[in-house]
Amino acid sequence: MTFDELLFQLDHTTSIAAKTRLVREFARENSSPLIEDTRATFFYLSENAESVALEGDWTNWQPTAPLEYLPDTPLWYRVERFPRAARLEYRIVVNGRARLDPHNPRVAPPGFGPNSEVVMPDYRAPRELTEPPPKIRGRVEQHWLVSQVLNERRTFWVYLPPRYAPQNKYPVVYVNDGDGYLHFAELPRVMDYLIERGEVKPCVAVLIKPNDREKEYARNNAYVRFLTNELVPWVDTYLATRKAPARAIIGASLGGLMAAHAARRRPNVFGAVGIQSGYLGYQNDALMRDYAAASHLGTRFYLTVGEFETDVRGDGHPEGDLVAAQRRFVELLQSKGYRVQSAEYPEGHQWGFWRAHLGEMFKFFWS
Numbered sequence: 366m367t368f369d370e371l372l373f374q375l376d377h378t379t380s381i382a383a384k385t386r387l388v389r390e391f392a393r394e395n396s397s398p399l400i401e402d403t404r405a406t407f408f409y410l411s412e413n414a415e416s417v418a419l420e421g422d423w424t425n426w427q428p429t430a431p432l433e434y435l436p437d438t439p440l441w442y443r444v445e446r447f448p449r450a451a452r453l454e455y456r457i458v459v460n461g462r463a464r465l466d467p468h469n470p471r472v473a474p475p476g477f478g479p480n481s482e483v484v485m486p487d488y489r490a491p492r493e494l495t496e497p498p499p500k501i502r503g504r505v506e507q508h509w510l511v512s513q514v515l516n517e518r519r520t521f522w523v524y525l526p527p528r529y530a531p532q533n534k535y536p537v538v539y540v541n542d543g544d545g546y547l548h549f550a551e552l553p554r555v556m557d558y559l560i561e562r563g564e565v566k567p568c569v570a571v572l573i574k575p576n577d578r579e580k581e582y583a584r585n586n587a588y589v590r591f592l593t594n595e596l597v598p599w600v601d602t603y604l605a606t607r608k609a610p611a612r613a614i615i616g617a618s619l620g621g622l623m624a625a626h627a628a629r630r631r632p633n634v635f636g637a638v639g640i641q642s643g644y645l646g647y648q649n650d651a652l653m654r655d656y657a658a659a660s661h662l663g664t665r666f667y668l669t670v671g672e673f674e675t676d677v678r679g680d681g682h683p684e685g686d687l688v689a690a691q692r693r694f695v696e697l698l699q700s701k702g703y704r705v706q707s708a709e710y711p712e713g714h715q716w717g718f719w720r721a722h723l724g725e726m727f728k729f730f731w732s
Contacts, residue, residue: 366391368399368406368442375438384438397468398483403449405483407432407457408442408468414459417441421455421480422671422713425679428458449487451711452718453673454480476549476716485711493724498554499561501527505553510599514591520574521596523604524553526560526567530605536568536731537606539592539635541582541616541623543572546723549716555723564724566731569606571596575620582616582623584651586630593631610636610663613730617641617719618677622652625666625694629655632662639726640668641719646683646690653697665704667729668695669722671712687714 366374371391378384388410398405409417409432419430423445432441447453454473456463465472466481473482503526512519522543526535546552552570559565573596575581581588592614600606614635616624621643628635629652645652670691678685688709695707706729712718 366394367401368408372435375435375440381437388438388440392468395468396470397466398445400483400485402486403446405445405447405485406442407445407466408440409457409459409466410439410468411441411459412439414441416458416460418458419443419445419455420458420463421483422453422673422715423447423455425676427679428461428463447483447485448672448711449485450489451483451485452488452721453483453711453713454478454715454717455483456480473715474549474717474720476545477714480715482717491721491724493555493558494551494721496558499527499557501561502557503527503529503553503560505547510595512591512595514587514595515576517576519576519591519596522547522572522574523600524556524570524572525604526569527557528567529569532605533567534605534607536566536611536613537600537604538568538570538613538615538639538727538730539596540570540572541614541620542575542578542618544574545617545716546719547572550720550723552723555720556727559724559727564732565727568727568731569600569604571600578619582619584622584626584647588623589627589630592627593634597634609634610665611731613637613639615639615641615726616643617716618714619644619647621645621668622647625652626655628664629659629662632664636663637665637730638667639730640666640691641722641726642670642674642677642687642714643668643691643694644684644687645694646686649684650690650693653694656694656701657697661702665730666695666698666706667726668705668707669725670709671714671718672709673711673713677714 418428621640
């Protein structure tokens, strides 16, 4: 039975008990949302709820998508239209309290959740996340150092590729929000798969845990000095790493802004930049004005953003439109002759999005 057929039967059923039975049988046999081409029909069952709404990537995480109540039944429902390749996250809000959708068995990867997940018909997760990991794996080591620049202890992890040999020299990527990329984006798993299949060169990753990311990633020059004067020399001393242009820096959201800022301040240290959902419009496009004032620095850029990231703060402020900001930055870089790869996908501001496109970034750097 389709949802439209359910509504038709309910419309032609007079008994409240029969309507209730129809709805509950339908809910037992179907998951929410029901996907038909670009249409997603969400449903929720409650005879006592006063209000039911959705909040998710497409509502900027505001409960502004109310479900309609069908009288004389326990049924609440809402129809949305999404691109056929979309992957989105959401929660259902009942009487003002958000929760997972009890009728949806799909739960998004950890990160900003737990959230329920909508996967439209043409969405395809990358092979590095769906196929079994290779038998020969890299290893992850935890380290720390005391930063004289920041006057604090800094924790970081080092990913060493499978068959790491100190007599060789490896490209290296520095990762802002390293704890998130380690635990939520599964960076080691992605690296292992791509390296084992020969899709990227063996490389080292340095995943840096932020202590105060709102401060550190706000185009903070002290953080740049920590990276370039303390952390990079430590890594180059104790690990078999290559220098720029084989040294990259990446990040998501504010971490992406900081990656681009660090490369602008020290282009001799970082030869490639990866930005996922970068908060590039920060401070009225200050980063872009900085790049506009500089000559060509020889840096390569990979950028990706979700089509639903047009108001990530939910307040309508222009800085929260990450899509428009990425387009402005890409146009600027291309006008100055930089090598740039840019993409937009029908997804939202989530670790599940960044995880799925991490492999594309490494292929751009070191295929």
